[in-house]
Amino acid sequence: MNQRRVLVVEDEPTIAQSVAARLRGEGYLVDIAADGPSAVSAAAAYPPDIVVLDVMLPGFDGLEVCRRIQAERPVPVLMVTARGDETDMLIGLGVGADDYLTKPFSMRELAARVAVLLRRVDRAASTVVPRQLGPLRINAAERRVFLEESEVHLTPTEFDLLSSLASRPRAVHSREQLLSTVWGWSDAFASRTVDSHIKSLRRKIGAELIRTVHGVGYALEIPR
Incomplete structure (x- = not known):
């Protein structure tokens, strides 16, 4: 290597x-x-x-x-x-x-x-996620994301966060789960870290695609 x-x-x-x-x-x-x-x-x-x-x-x-x-x-x-x-x-x-x-x-x-x-x-590069999720297309091997036909520039953490949400579309992921999966942390105090990255991710892929479950966490809300 x-x-x-x-x-x-x-x-x-x-x-x-x-x-x-x-x-x-x-x-x-x-x-x-x-x-x-x-x-x-x-x-x-x-x-x-x-x-x-x-x-x-x-x-x-x-x-x-x-x-x-x-x-x-x-x-x-x-x-x-x-x-x-x-x-x-x-x-x-x-x-x-x-x-x-x-x-x-x-x-x-x-x-x-x-x-x-x-x-x-x-x-994250080896994680298998659905290739097409509504308007989103996620290429895990190349770590690239497309919204409709336009490529969206994500930071490594934003990509990992989106991939984690995309692993179970529409399911609610708690902040603690996301911290553990994406950051490798277990400190609930750091939940503001998740919120900050979610805010940035929403600006890039559209606020309507990430649903907030107040007091719990977030879900990738793909149109049916």
Whole structure:
């Protein structure tokens, strides 16, 4: 199996080198960028399998880096922030981040989060979901989604979330189930993460296709 490539975007050299050393020790190829523009350039020159992305960066911030990278190709993003503000986390998830860590963090936890995100992408690629669901066509092998005849650009997490809902159309999936299946979490406190991604997914495929069951969760509502 080819080595996975990680792009570490961090402007503090000590942290960047520590993260890179730990991930190289886990068997990954690692590239480092210290500011927004060089991060976008590095992602284009050496497409990563996953990005570990600090929010506060010179040039332009991690949110803009995430937007630009995701506009080119969907790639898992683990966002790192020095602030524990929930608003920052939700904004990050809204622009395409898949998970987040708040500084200070342990290198062990960071490595575990990277491994979980990569496993999710691999698992979703091998998951069999219905090929045609009303106006939606989902190609699991290529991780592509079409609405009618137009391709919809989804982030890796949005694709995994849609695939999970599509595995049982019209059935209600609780937030806890979605957290466990898509994120690999079991923390009910993180249910806002699901809500944020559902909101983004609705903007892209149409609000009418995802039904909210208040107090429980969501269902993919395919026309009969």
